[in-house]
Amino acid sequence: MTHVLHRSQLHKYPTAVSGSGVHLYDSDGNAYFDASGGAAVSCLGHGNAEVLDAMRRQMDSVAYAHTSFFTTDIAEELAELVMADAPDGLSHLHICNSGSEAIEACLKMARHYFNERGETHRINIISRRQSYHGITAGAFSVGGRMPARAPFEPLLFNAHHISPCFAYREQREDETEEDYAARLAQELEDKIAELGPDTVAAFVAETVVGATLGAVPAVPGYFKRIREICNRHGILLILDEVMCGMGRTGTLHACEQEAIAPDLMAVAKGLGGGYAPIGAMLCSQQIVSTITEGSGAFPHSQTYNGHPLSCAAAVAVQQIIKRDNLLQNVQERGTDLDRRLNEQFGNHHHVGDVRGRGLFRGVELVSDRASKTPFNPETKLHAKVKQAAMKHGLMVYTMGGTVDGITGDHILLAPPFIVDSNDVDTIVERLGLAIDDAIGHIASQ
Numbered sequence: 225m226t227h228v229l230h231r232s233q234l235h236k237y238p239t240a241v242s243g244s245g246v247h248l249y250d251s252d253g254n255a256y257f258d259a260s261g262g263a264a265v266s267c268l269g270h271g272n273a274e275v276l277d278a279m280r281r282q283m284d285s286v287a288y289a290h291t292s293f294f295t296t297d298i299a300e301e302l303a304e305l306v307m308a309d310a311p312d313g314l315s316h317l318h319i320c321n322s323g324s325e326a327i328e329a330c331l332k333m334a335r336h337y338f339n340e341r342g343e344t345h346r347i348n349i350i351s352r353r354q355s356y357h358g359i360t361a362g363a364f365s366v367g368g369r370m371p372a373r374a375p376f377e378p379l380l381f382n383a384h385h386i387s388p389c390f391a392y393r394e395q396r397e398d399e400t401e402e403d404y405a406a407r408l409a410q411e412l413e414d415k416i417a418e419l420g421p422d423t424v425a426a427f428v429a430e431t432v433v434g435a436t437l438g439a440v441p442a443v444p445g446y447f448k449r450i451r452e453i454c455n456r457h458g459i460l461l462i463l464d465e466v467m468c469g470m471g472r473t474g475t476l477h478a479c480e481q482e483a484i485a486p487d488l489m490a491v492a493k494g495l496g497g498g499y500a501p502i503g504a505m506l507c508s509q510q511i512v513s514t515i516t517e518g519s520g521a522f523p524h525s526q527t528y529n530g531h532p533l534s535c536a537a538a539v540a541v542q543q544i545i546k547r548d549n550l551l552q553n554v555q556e557r558g559t560d561l562d563r564r565l566n567e568q569f570g571n572h573h574h575v576g577d578v579r580g581r582g583l584f585r586g587v588e589l590v591s592d593r594a595s596k597t598p599f600n601p602e603t604k605l606h607a608k609v610k611q612a613a614m615k616h617g618l619m620v621y622t623m624g625g626t627v628d629g630i631t632g633d634h635i636l637l638a639p640p641f642i643v644d645s646n647d648v649d650t651i652v653e654r655l656g657l658a659i660d661d662a663i664g665h666i667a668s669q
């Protein structure tokens with residue numbers, strides 16, 4: 225008997241009782257290699273003593289101070305640390321509790337910025353199909369998992385969705401990557417023209433698409449074109465780096481690899497590494513100056529903004545990543561992981577694509593590699609892979625609906641930044657077993 229309203233009332237979850245390094249342990253004594261960091265969260269692994277000590281020290285000084293009364297040294301320290309390495313032009317940090325909240329803050333800030341400028345006609349937000357931006361109403365409105373969104377549509381605002389940049393499925397055979405980027409850029413231009421350029425406030429995109437598509441980077445040049453279009457029409461570019469940011473792809477921010485900077489950016493998961501709930505919006509100096517010269521305030525606050533315990537966790541996590549040069553390990557082990565995945569699955573009849581950057585990798589499953597035909601969604605292959613992986617002591621983040629929100633299956637890998645080469649071998653070997661078990665199970669049905 226449980227009084228917890230679990231994600232699924234039909235599934236029995238093992239009880240996690242401890243965690244250490246790359247492993248979580250359940251109450252039956254089983255060990256699970258956390259190859260997905262939960263949902264790309266646990267970038268330092270579990271039970272990091274330095275982070276826990278930093279949190280204890282923070283609790284001993286000040287555990288909570290409401291931001292309408294006080295700032296805290298730890299919030300100031302976190303903002304200084306994050307902004308020191310922020311993309312060009314970004315200067316200020318709004319600290320909240322989750323990725324969804326960070327996206328809500330970005331959306332609200334976009335509207336507020338234009339209100340401050342007297343451009344109150346900018347009411348439209350453009351985002352992309354096959355994206356996930358969070359579960360709160362605003363974030364869910366811009367999110368592009370259309371079948372999941374449909375039942376809640378009456379409660380959502382009307383964001384305008386265009387195509388994602390998903391070369392494996394949506395680049396045409398007669399198109400170069402450049403042609404494909406140009407076609408998608410034109411789609412954004414067309415949508416802006418249709419809505420009226422001076423009615424659009426912001427374009428929102430995940431720099432590398434995470435949960436919905438399985439670690440899909442854009443083709444080269446795509447984001448440069450997007451940035452240029454936004455600039456030309458005075459539209460804000462909001463990048464969602466909740467999952468792909470804070471080092472996950474091998475650079476602190478995924479947009480560094482696109483050589484662009486957004487006006488607003490959301491980060492969360494890897495910021496605090498799961499040691500405390502935290503998310504944040506990074507905001508450009510230009511936006512902050514507009515507010516400072518206008519009303520002076522951002523009317524969007526929550527009780528737990530800048531929570532000292534979360535800030536302490538995030539400061540400790542980010543300091544360790546920097547001190548131990550872990551981004552180099554993300555790059556090197558990321559290259560290992562890519563190579564090992566391609567060795568293992570490069571000729572696998574049911575693996576259509578291996579993709580991603582750094583320690584953020586996706587494996588897309590297909591019933592036929594040559595035609596890219598997905599499995600029948602009723603088989604729920606993705607869920608079976610997840611279960612089989614757990615039996616082999618491996619946590620992987622799997623999802624269905626890769627193709628169109630309904631069909632398609634993929635596996636997302638996002639192991640802690642502390643993995644070594646042996647760990648990479650372990651992940652790939654166990655994943656191979658899990659995929660074969662799950663597909664064997666379907667075949668025998």
Ligand SMILES: Cc1ncc(COP(=O)(O)O)c(C=O)c1O
Binds near residue numbers: 324325327356430468
């Ligand atoms: C890209 C992206 N944005 C936003 C969110 C929402 O973050 P949270 O679940 O912390 O609210 C997620 C969560 O998976 C995400 O992957």
